[in-house]
Amino acid sequence: MEIQGIGIDIVDIERIEKMIKRYGNRFLKRIFTEREIDYAIKNKNSAEHFAGRFAAKEAVIKASREALPMKEIEILNRENGEPFVEKMENILISISHEKKYAVAVAIVRS
Numbered sequence: 128m129e130i131q132g133i134g135i136d137i138v139d140i141e142r143i144e145k146m147i148k149r150y151g152n153r154f155l156k157r158i159f160t161e162r163e164i165d166y167a168i169k170n171k172n173s174a175e176h177f178a179g180r181f182a183a184k185e186a187v188i189k190a191s192r193e194a195l196p197m198k199e200i201e202i203l204n205r206e207n208g209e210p211f212v213e214k215m216e217n218i219l220i221s222i223s224h225e226k227k228y229a230v231a232v233a234i235v236r237s
């Protein structure tokens with residue numbers, strides 16, 4: 128395996144909360160897919176999960192060096208909770224979030 132790119136991003140969860148409060152579905156649907164929205168809203172701390180996905184999308188853009196539209200990068204979870212990027216098997220991601228911040232890293236491998 129050869130590493131071809133790496134990306135990292137940190138997101139202030141309150142910023143995402145404010146965007147959701149202000150723009151609601153208009154914001155969510157511009158950035159996230161239906162499956163991502165379903166996943167996040169299942170949880171009571173949904174803003175943390177949205178922020179984690181947002182960070183992961185930014186990390187993927189950095190790692191791949193491609194200005195892909197956010198919604199084209201779909202972050203899903205396996206049954207054990209592990210996140211992955213749908214249809215981008217050569218990209219590995221990891222997400223973490225706490226009350227204030229969400230972070231994610233992405234690695235592009237050959």
Ligand SMILES: CC(C)(COP(=O)(O)OP(=O)(O)OC[C@H]1O[C@@H](n2cnc3c(N)ncnc32)[C@H](O)[C@@H]1OP(=O)(O)O)[C@@H](O)C(=O)NCCC(=O)NCCS
Binds near residue numbers: 225
């Ligand atoms: C994976 C694990 C270490 C997450 O730790 P945590 O400190 O609670 O959570 P963090 O805030 O650091 O990270 C949360 C993110 O971890 C990721 N994650 C969850 N499960 C994961 C796993 N098995 N492997 C890799 N990443 C995982 C997810 O992306 C999650 O964010 P999301 O739900 O918004 O997508 C923890 O859940 C664990 O030990 N799981 C293994 C055992 C297990 O499956 N237990 C089930 C619950 S009892």
